Amino acid sequence: MNRKAYIGRINKVIRHIEDHLDGDLSLVLAFGLEDGRVRLHDPAGYPFASLPVGDLIEAGKTCRLQYGLYPRDLVCHCWAEPVRTRIPSSKEVYREAVRYFREVYLEMDRDVVKHNMKTGPDAYDALRRHILGGEIGPALQSHLIHFAFQLSARRSLDYSRFFRDENPELSELKLKQAELFGNCHCLAVRGDWRAVGEELPRLGETERRFRELLFRE
Secondary structure (H helix, E strand, C coil): CCCCEEEEEEECHHHHHCCCCCCCEEEEEEEEEECCEEEEEECCCEEEEEEEHHHHHHHCECCCCCCCCCCCCCECCEEECCCCCCCCCHHHHHHHHHHHHHHHHHHHHHHHHHHCCCCHHHHHHHHHHHHHCCCCCHHHHHHHHHHHHHHHHHHHHHHHHHHCCCCHHHHHHHHHHHHHHHHHHHHHHHCCHHHHHHHHHHHHHHHHHHHHHHHHC
């Protein structure tokens, strides 16, 4: 296997390496096949992971997708070889990214109306009230500690670096988000959920400012 492939959505490789941890749905990059084992990168924190092909197939069998489009236990992963079709300039990449960000926000606005969802600052406020009201069970605690907070901190840092040259203000807001997500992660690991709840309004305000600035761009 000399070519790479994106595979997903699957239960994260972490679940198939450490059985006591439940996995979240993920996209992984497979880049090698050696003696019946797939070598891949899992964004859950397992670079250069090695997994038997059979386990990878099992990871693709999930009834945990929330889209409501798939029969139970269907192998609903997709395989796609990434191929570069053009080499855009950094400014073109930036403009396309901003356009994509806007489309995502507008799609979320439609979902708010269609599905009665909460997004952005409203979602942070709902989570704050949920936590401060003592309504946080083991499943939500595990999701926030092992997935949401740490992944959001990493992604915010990635976006901060991406925006740095073309829009320092957006970059600074994403850096602030990374710091706040990191704070929430540390507080959650310590079990100080009240402090987590008190930190969430700052995340909501940072998200509001980021969106406002993005649409002024």
